[in-house]
Amino acid sequence: MTELGNKTMRKDGRRRDQLRPIKVTRNFIKYAEGSVLMEMGDTKVICTASVEEKVPSFLKDKGQGWVTAEYAMLPRATHDRSPREAVKGKQGGRTLEIQRLVGRSLRAVLDMTQLGERTIWIDCDVIQADGGTRTASITGAFIALADACAVLKKKDLIKQRPMLDYLAAVSVGKIGGRAMVDLAYDEDSAAEVDLNLVMTGSGRFVEIQGTAERYPFDRKDLDEFMSLGWQAIEQLVNLQKNLIGKLD
Amino acid sequence: MTELGNKTMRKDGRRRDQLRPIKVTRNFIKYAEGSVLMEMGDTKVICTASVEEKVPSFLKDKGQGWVTAEYAMLPRATHDRSPREAVKGKQGGRTLEIQRLVGRSLRAVLDMTQLGERTIWIDCDVIQADGGTRTASITGAFIALADACAVLKKKDLIKQRPMLDYLAAVSVGKIGGRAMVDLAYDEDSAAEVDLNLVMTGSGRFVEIQGTAERYPFDRKDLDEFMSLGWQAIEQLVNLQKNLIGKLD
Amino acid sequence: MTELGNKTMRKDGRRRDQLRPIKVTRNFIKYAEGSVLMEMGDTKVICTASVEEKVPSFLKDKGQGWVTAEYAMLPRATHDRSPREAVKGKQGGRTLEIQRLVGRSLRAVLDMTQLGERTIWIDCDVIQADGGTRTASITGAFIALADACAVLKKKDLIKQRPMLDYLAAVSVGKIGGRAMVDLAYDEDSAAEVDLNLVMTGSGRFVEIQGTAERYPFDRKDLDEFMSLGWQAIEQLVNLQKNLIGKLD
Amino acid sequence: MTELGNKTMRKDGRRRDQLRPIKVTRNFIKYAEGSVLMEMGDTKVICTASVEEKVPSFLKDKGQGWVTAEYAMLPRATHDRSPREAVKGKQGGRTLEIQRLVGRSLRAVLDMTQLGERTIWIDCDVIQADGGTRTASITGAFIALADACAVLKKKDLIKQRPMLDYLAAVSVGKIGGRAMVDLAYDEDSAAEVDLNLVMTGSGRFVEIQGTAERYPFDRKDLDEFMSLGWQAIEQLVNLQKNLIGKLD
Amino acid sequence: MTELGNKTMRKDGRRRDQLRPIKVTRNFIKYAEGSVLMEMGDTKVICTASVEEKVPSFLKDKGQGWVTAEYAMLPRATHDRSPREAVKGKQGGRTLEIQRLVGRSLRAVLDMTQLGERTIWIDCDVIQADGGTRTASITGAFIALADACAVLKKKDLIKQRPMLDYLAAVSVGKIGGRAMVDLAYDEDSAAEVDLNLVMTGSGRFVEIQGTAERYPFDRKDLDEFMSLGWQAIEQLVNLQKNLIGKLD
């Protein structure tokens, strides 16, 4: 971002409120019930939804289902190669934090009773990372989940898709004193504030995670983040509506 | 919380905007440069600040310091005994998430250059948990950190305490449709929304982490959470001012 | 210990056969069936006894109970901060050795048949360490265990407390050629011999663990350790009798 | 494979000596010095080659480089979802075996002295598995490695690409008594013998790994495997020649 | 190997096709159903076969048994002391590769249905390593397995030993351009090609694992390896026949 004038203000020429180009490739992995290659600019995440016909032990015989998520990055998804977590022998704090966020977000818009006694495993594997991998994971995983539910419905295992609303996510940041959405990696590194929003199709909040990376922010900033965030999420939700249709 | 009338609406008789009784015992552990037993109601956390005269390798020769935090609970800090993480062989996702939050929050109000090439280790060990352990950890850790810095100043290792502002945290939740602050465990379990706020003495946001546990929330809810949260944090900051004095 | 004359011979003015000031705070943690803050001088250990209504698999359907113990230190319980075992991913040899000792000692004075098919988990968490943490753990854990059994009795789950005798422990050491009891950390570091005694209220041995840290010791030394140790343990047992009453 | 006549003998219509359709997408990941999406039928592997400007400690100051490989599968690369190794906390025996094979094979055709004191990390991440993932990994990794070396050459860090020969791999199996190449997953599961061949462009063996899954095989079988294997590898090498050009 | 003339060409005076002195001590460990101290020159491996009266969960109620193997080396089995895997907290890739090979090889000559619903655990513990530990493990483990089966037969738990054929293994290598069998450690380190052969008593292949350590090898080499290998294995099989008798 060389200057911060009104028009072309971002490195890649985007406006402050503009999402990067989005590409959704469904049925990307042939075995998974739902699978999406989610691309937001140079960020690329493979999101799969896998159905398992049992629930975790704490839900046994409760007449409801479960959704859980796992997240990972290929070692060379990033500018410098990062060590493989399977080699280190454990998932790092950032990984755990993200996959907990993804799972919690999806569960917030699902009617677990309608899902029945089964688990849907969401896997978000980042193959190329250019900022916003957790938000791309959520937006893409929702589509994969919808597709997996469509398969269940087709097989008469559920009566209708158990989604209560659409769900999408976007990052908002403040850089050089100006708020903007959908930060690429270079922008994210320079951000004074980094905030991730997960919202429903009807504009309600599921998750807000805001961090003052350098300078604490005030109420006015927060209001601006919310507005910018929602208009971006609205676009993502519209895309979801086009792809997966009306939630029945 | 048996009823939700205007006056005595919470199980323990508190108003919606009322903090639990707070008790801060400084110099609780004789070896640590700073140490605090932080009590908010029945939540009790030992917060220590330990000075180490070196920095992590990624900060070598950069002329600045570092603050990092670790968090744990005693096995019987909770209603049912929970397995010891050292026995399981790894820290869980919740633990990692909280200790990352504590460290990040404290770093946001510290001038690392003034701290010099040293690390301050913050340890937050919950000995009794009744909700709000992460926010009590942050509020208490800030005091322990200030005390450790006072020791450094007394030894002429730093010229002044490197804090840029006070820092405190509180939880806000929505239960039965009503927002309230500083949730005890029973309230937390019943909350529809759970939001943790970390703010500076001047009322700016350092961290916002809000989660719709059951029902997504809207902008009006968020505004109320912010207002309730800040008036509570203001009280905690005033307490800090009385205890550790003016930031020099 | 600046001099070794007959009267005031120890750094803190104690006689060779004198225990440090002891303080027992019962019901220290509200959730645990039994819980004690055990202080011997500057050594402070939280001992909790937690009842679990099942037994380990090797005791299934044998009509008896079990007692097991875990031990840990807070990172800054010691002069220098020591790394957290949950972060290192495993409990160290010293930790395992101590918790095996605590569990074995308590089991030696318990009638497991009277306890019924349940497990009592003993947790000894050292919050400040100034020598003798394992012996303070045993003496304190016995009280917590007695209190937990009193709860079981009150609930009519057992007929009587299943303790066969009182149980306490003390360290004995030889420093500068002279035997003394209840070593503080500075004394322990200087000791030529370090011996831990666990004995019953009737003066019988449950555990003897003696180590020649520098110079091997002879039979006469051993006799002196036994005598010094027992008179100290007798005081601890008397304290236990006052606190928990007659074993029924 | 419904029948084993002379013409259309395999489930997918292939002849016994016929490779599946191959697709190589170079520069698949923008950050890596070399990166290839290697597809053999439905088997898809992302192979990246990452340059690190240092060598493992055992090669310090020996004036030579190193190549090492890591291998993994996405959880839903397979028909049923398999648990993530980072969650299990360790890489399985199969994973370690394959990545050792990939690294050893590549090193066999590299002049480490020409490579200089740097390490090239090969990552083979299977995003969809339909048999032959280890052989596709080797064939694809060789191309990624060549591309990474071309980058080094362009930057004048090496004088020429240090490859001594081309390198490709293929599986050969015996099913229903008949030998065939490049087994898909269904074929692999039914195979009586499973043999993996890694060979150079000049037709010499780098690795032979043959396993009698059900029935031990004899010398005549082995001869047939070698012939079938080499004619398949020759095609893969020709493809490599077209893509990466003459080895200089 | 100082010279490569026709007669005495190896360091220890052996011909190219000559095995090292072999010594088999049966019933070496008194508790194990089958146990062998297998010595090939200075390579010494304790092989035990332990019967467990249950099968792994994936074989439950399938009316068949299982054989699985574990392999390890004592820390000082090698010229320099190598770290203990139990201390490192995991088995290395080489260990896993070898134990998978041992288990797979033994299973290839066993009729699992005749074995009944039980598992035989093979443990190969190298107490002194001078090359060829994996092949000595296989040859020795086969004898221990036969002895354990004889015990089962004696107890009328099985009708006959479930071995379909004898099984032995040997290493073949190429050093200084000449092929030779049963490489000692010094030879192995100098080998251009290292190949391990596992064959049945009737001369069929169970496993071939060949690696070009330095220079890729051709078809003619391979033929020579096979011939040398088989004449060596034939001797080992004859030894097995003498020891364990006819397979009934």
Add this chain to the structure above:
Amino acid sequence: MTELGNKTMRKDGRRRDQLRPIKVTRNFIKYAEGSVLMEMGDTKVICTASVEEKVPSFLKDKGQGWVTAEYAMLPRATHDRSPREAVKGKQGGRTLEIQRLVGRSLRAVLDMTQLGERTIWIDCDVIQADGGTRTASITGAFIALADACAVLKKKDLIKQRPMLDYLAAVSVGKIGGRAMVDLAYDEDSAAEVDLNLVMTGSGRFVEIQGTAERYPFDRKDLDEFMSLGWQAIEQLVNLQKNLIGKLD
């Protein structure tokens, strides 16, 4: 032990004060500087002493050496096969306790300054266990250590063997009310008291570890244990004197 009369009172016909047959095979492993197969009855331990020309970091530049020990059992050293610690991913509490005891005991009779800046690694690997593995480990390890030091002396790396005294260990137990030495496994399982003694050649104590397995013991018992133990250790020390000669 079927009866407890005066003459033949133990299962294997031994008197109460009688050691099992002892066999020491030196130079058992060709690579180790010192190595012993130590047999006491059916208990067999391989003890090796390995010299490493560096010290742990906490001893750097202190002009002294170090001795450390590791202990393990082969899986089938015991009546039932026990899981391999390398597979479980960690050493158990019993293992750590024993290896700490072995290392501490040996260090107590060594002049670390004379040893010079080097570490001697002691490995005690039990290949067959019939009670008393820890005491056999100590007695055997002392011989291996002496032999390793003899090698150092021969190489002129040290002027004399740095042992201050001989060192041996024995178990003493009380069974059916009678004390006896050197318990075999069956006896150990039945023991009311289990006590391990480590003593020097001059009859001084290095370690006493006594445990009341069932019934606490008194001072008179202890006296008897000490007497029985020392006369047994005296025999072991005499054996050591014959084998390794006068300590110079």
